[in-house]
Structures are given as structure tokens and as C-alpha cells.
Amino acid sequence: MTESAHAASRQEQKERTRQAILAAALELTQTVGFAQISLRQVARHAGIVPTAFYRHFESMDELGLALVEQSFSTLRHMIREAQRDPKVFDNIIDAAADVLVEAVKHSKAHFAFVARERVGGSEAVRRAIRHELDLFVSELAIVLARLPNIETWSFDDVQMVSRLFVRNMVSNAEEVVEMPDGRPDLEEQIKEGARRQMRLIVVGFRDWRS
Amino acid sequence: MTESAHAASRQEQKERTRQAILAAALELTQTVGFAQISLRQVARHAGIVPTAFYRHFESMDELGLALVEQSFSTLRHMIREAQRDPKVFDNIIDAAADVLVEAVKHSKAHFAFVARERVGGSEAVRRAIRHELDLFVSELAIVLARLPNIETWSFDDVQMVSRLFVRNMVSNAEEVVEMPDGRPDLEEQIKEGARRQMRLIVVGFRDWRS
DNA sequence: ACTTTGAGTGCACGCACGTTCACTCAAAGT
DNA sequence: ACTTTGAGTGAACGTGCGTGCACTCAAAGT
Known part of the structure; x- marks a missing residue:
């Protein structure tokens, strides 16, 4: 040995x-x-x-898939860490906006890769990203379902809200990625926009369904 | 002569x-x-x-910009036509969902091009698409501002809702583009999803602000 | 001490690419 | 009737590419 x-x-x-x-x-x-x-x-x-x-x-395509895997494992790790933070339960929206912007800033390259290849990549890479995002929607739905305001909702409703959240997350991540460096004002603006959009979703959904 | x-x-x-x-x-x-x-x-x-x-x-890049222009002029033409339709005033949400799906189906190739090159294209092409989408947000905001429920809102609020609408339009267009042919059930599903999301935005926004 | 293994090398190949240049040959202008 | 114009041709170039193959030479296994 x-x-x-x-x-x-x-x-x-x-x-x-x-x-x-x-x-x-x-x-x-x-x-x-x-x-x-x-x-x-x-x-x-x-x-x-x-x-x-x-x-x-074996090929560039295989490298692409490895990058997808690496990107999402980074992302998932961050989400898991953020879940341990008790403030998330108090105010998931503000926490989510913070986590999103911080996560994107921290591993900008991975987010940029995913954002771009999600629609622009090869068939295989695109499918892999789509699959990972679907997993992510389900994972987020589980977290959401445990929240005070949401625990009475139906499974489908929670899933749909989760999908909307992820979609917005992707859009906002795209924005942060395209953001020029050293513009903290823009960053705060994006964060505030993300917050408002999420609040919109939650409020609108509750009122519409009640 | x-x-x-x-x-x-x-x-x-x-x-x-x-x-x-x-x-x-x-x-x-x-x-x-x-x-x-x-x-x-x-x-x-x-x-x-x-x-x-x-x-x-002169170059492939110039061809790309020409394609952007062609795509958006197609899109804009459709929107202008749809605005003449009186049902739009009665129920802009259902009308928008219909127009969106029909438009994408009618010129799928152009939408696919825009959806893909919006994030995946060259710097020049990406900038051009971003610019066109910004124009589109402003144009839609003008239409929205004239609607019964919205006419009392502030300029900024209308602009933000317009941005949310366009963002959702892009997302939904992406979905329709990726949709396999000959699946009218999926199409209806996407349409219904788009409708719900738009309603969500309008309802949530009104209640949140009131 | 020896063999085996396998990550990294260096060369060579055929291929598709963007771009150049001198050209053809009808339509448009006179 | 003539010249001019310019869209489309066809051969040629240099370049970067993916990949195959025979290789080296330490570390790992025996």
C-alpha cells in the first residue's frame, strides 16, 4: 500500500x-x-x-456536461447553506434576494455559463440544464411548503409558485451576470427588483386564490 | 427611364x-x-x-443584426395588428396569451433566433436584441397605461409591470419554441400558465399598492 | 529490482473555414 | 449600338481545427 x-x-x-x-x-x-x-x-x-x-x-460535449454538473453543485451547496440561516424563515423573500445576488457574484462564471448555455448550448447541454432546473424547482417547492403563509396551499400551487420563483431567479441571475463590475447601485437595484417581484407573486397568489 | x-x-x-x-x-x-x-x-x-x-x-455579424431587425419587425407588426382587435380592451390578459402563442407559432424561427441569441449571441447581436426589448417594454407600457384598471398607476409602476410582462413573454416564447410540434395540449397548458402569471402580476400589484 | 500503467508529448493528416483576386456576362444606362 | 456596372463565379491561399498514432518517462504495482 x-x-x-x-x-x-x-x-x-x-x-x-x-x-x-x-x-x-x-x-x-x-x-x-x-x-x-x-x-x-x-x-x-x-x-x-x-x-x-x-x-x-471523451469530447467537448462531455466537458460541457461536467461544467453543468459543477455549476449546479455549487449552486445547490449555497442554497443548502442558506437554509440553515434562521432569518430565512422570518423573511424568505429578502433572504432569497440576498442569497441570489451574493451567490451570483461569488460564482459569476458558473451562473453565466448556465444562463447562456440554457438556451444557446448544444442539445445535450441544454437538456442537462433544463433537468437540473426542474430538480431545483421541486427542491425549492419543499422549502416553500414549510413556510407559514404557504403551508395550506395545494401541491400544484406551491409547485407553480416555485416555478415562478426559479424563472425569476434565472432572469435576475442573467441581469447580475450582465452587470458591469463595481456598480453596487445597480446591484441594489436588481436586488430590490427581485424582492418586489417575489412579493408580487406571493401577494397576488394569496389574494387570487382566497 | x-x-x-x-x-x-x-x-x-x-x-x-x-x-x-x-x-x-x-x-x-x-x-x-x-x-x-x-x-x-x-x-x-x-x-x-x-x-x-x-x-x-460585410460580415456574419452584419447578417446577425439584419436578422434581429427582421425578427422584431415581424413581432412588432403582429402586436400592432392585435391592438386593433377590440377584445384586447375587454380582456388584455387572455388576448395577450393568445397573441403570444399564435405569434410564436407563426414565426417560430424568428422567436427561436431571438430567444437563443438574446443571451448566447455575439456582443453586438446581444446588445441589439436587448435594445429592441427595451423599446418593446416602453411600447407595451403605453398600451397598458390606457387600460381601465391601470390608468391611475404611476409611470414607474406601469413601466415595471410592462417589464415583468415582457420578461414573462420571453420566457413563455422560449417554452413554445422548445415545444415539440403537434402537441396542442402542451400549447394550451403554456397559454394557461401565461394567463395565470399575468393575472398574478396585475392582481398582486394592485393589492400591494392599494 | 522489475514490469506495468497511463498522463502528457509531438508530429502528421485531411478538412472546413474566411478572404483575396481576376473573371464573366446580362441587365441598366447612355 | 456602346459602354458601364455589379451580382455571382471559381480557383487559390493560409490558418486552426479534431483526431490518430507512436512516443516518453515517472509513479504504482509486483
Whole structure:
């Protein structure tokens, strides 16, 4: 056994290269769509020779799917963390707006990738993102269903509100992504807009159904 | 003077080729993003030799902007027609849902192009679409401001509702575009969803502000 | 001490691309 | 009848691409 000291340097190095490829692709994707970056560009950016790429991914499409997975696992992790915060129960709307803007700012590249490839990507990538978003809607619906104001609603209604929330989240994330850096005023404006929209949904839904 | 009979066949032919190029690009764009189709593909599809392309457009980017313009002029034309219909005043929400679905179905390709290139396109194309959508928000706000329920609202409020409507329109258009052909049940479902969302916005806004 | 493994290399290939240039040949202008 | 114009042609170029193949050379396994 040689698993010894500080983990096997063999797999370690492979994983490091894999991450370098993912990071390179993510960075290149910030200026143009994923579909129009080449395997050679990615390899060059990652500091490897083009053929070495194949040791990690069978094709660019597979790399794209890996990026989708990485993006959503980042996002999901943030949501899980935010749920532990007790303020969420007090005021889910303000909390959601805060989390959204912070999350997008923190991993802008991943959000930008998802926002862009959600509609512009290859068939496979698009489907993967759509699927992840559907999962996300269901996950959010569970959280929502436990909230004081909402716990009496029907399953379908909660699901629909959840869908509206996610849709708005996507739209707002797009806006934050397109936001030029160093404009905290714009950021606050987007946050306030998101808050108002969510309040609109909740208020309107309650009154309409009552 | 030779402007005679049925218009000069010289410019006529040029215009026909131009339209063939636009149509070719639009069709090719249905399966992949505009940025990843090549000048040569477009030329091939349009039935001309690659170099002839330059007689009509200086670059693919210019062609992209022309497609944006064409798409929105189609859209705007439909909205103008719909405004003449008196039922719009009676029930703008149901009318809007109908118009939206019909419009998207009628010129699916243009909507698909806009939906995709809005976020996935080149910088120039993206900016052009964003600008057109902003214009559209203002235009819709004028229509909305004349409606019975809304005429007392402030300018900013109307503008915000208009923005929400357009955002929802874009989302729903995306859904219709992704909708497989020959599924009238899905279509009705989307339409109903759009209706509910719009009602939500109007109801929620009124109650929240009152 | 030895073999095996596999991440990364370097070269070579055929292909599609954007763009150039000199050209044809009808319609439009005179 | 003539010239001019300009949309469309066809060959040629340099470039970057994806991918195949034979390779190196340490780490991992024995």
C-alpha cells in the first residue's frame, strides 16, 4: 500500500489537470458561447497539449456536461447553506434576494455559463440544464411548503409558485451576470427588483386564490 | 427611364438573393447558435458561392443584426395588428396569451433566433436584441397605461409591470419554441400558465399598492 | 529490482473555414 | 449600338481545427 503520507500524487495530479481543464473552459466561456470554443483553445489555456485532453474527457460535449454538473453543485451547496440561516424563515423573500445576488457574484462564471448555455448550448447541454432546473424547482417547492403563509396551499400551487420563483431567479441571475463590475447601485437595484417581484407573486397568489 | 412594368429585375434579383441568405441563416440557426454557423454554410444553403455573400453583407455579424431587425419587425407588426382587435380592451390578459402563442407559432424561427441569441449571441447581436426589448417594454407600457384598471398607476409602476410582462413573454416564447410540434395540449397548458402569471402580476400589484 | 500503467508529448493528416483576386456576362444606362 | 456596372463565379491561399498514432518517462504495482 502506497496511499501513505499526503495521498497518492498520481491521481492527485490527474485531478488537478482535470480541474485546470474545467477552469479553462469556464473562463473561455465568459466571452463566447461554449459551443464556439475549441478543444485546442481549452487545452492551450489549461497548459496541456490537445491530445492530453482525451485522457480526461471523451469530447467537448462531455466537458460541457461536467461544467453543468459543477455549476449546479455549487449552486445547490449555497442554497443548502442558506437554509440553515434562521432569518430565512422570518423573511424568505429578502433572504432569497440576498442569497441570489451574493451567490451570483461569488460564482459569476458558473451562473453565466448556465444562463447562456440554457438556451444557446448544444442539445445535450441544454437538456442537462433544463433537468437540473426542474430538480431545483421541486427542491425549492419543499422549502416553500414549510413556510407559514404557504403551508395550506395545494401541491400544484406551491409547485407553480416555485416555478415562478426559479424563472425569476434565472432572469435576475442573467441581469447580475450582465452587470458591469463595481456598480453596487445597480446591484441594489436588481436586488430590490427581485424582492418586489417575489412579493408580487406571493401577494397576488394569496389574494387570487382566497 | 426604365423603372417601367413590374419593377427593375436587377434590384429585384438582388433582394431575392438577400432574402435567401437571411432565410438560410434563420433556418440553420434553428439547430445551432448563430455564432457557430459559417459563412460558407449560409452561402451553400442560399444557393450562392461564398464570395457572393459579400455583395450583401460585410460580415456574419452584419447578417446577425439584419436578422434581429427582421425578427422584431415581424413581432412588432403582429402586436400592432392585435391592438386593433377590440377584445384586447375587454380582456388584455387572455388576448395577450393568445397573441403570444399564435405569434410564436407563426414565426417560430424568428422567436427561436431571438430567444437563443438574446443571451448566447455575439456582443453586438446581444446588445441589439436587448435594445429592441427595451423599446418593446416602453411600447407595451403605453398600451397598458390606457387600460381601465391601470390608468391611475404611476409611470414607474406601469413601466415595471410592462417589464415583468415582457420578461414573462420571453420566457413563455422560449417554452413554445422548445415545444415539440403537434402537441396542442402542451400549447394550451403554456397559454394557461401565461394567463395565470399575468393575472398574478396585475392582481398582486394592485393589492400591494392599494 | 522489475514490469506495468497511463498522463502528457509531438508530429502528421485531411478538412472546413474566411478572404483575396481576376473573371464573366446580362441587365441598366447612355 | 456602346459602354458601364455589379451580382455571382471559381480557383487559390493560409490558418486552426479534431483526431490518430507512436512516443516518453515517472509513479504504482509486483
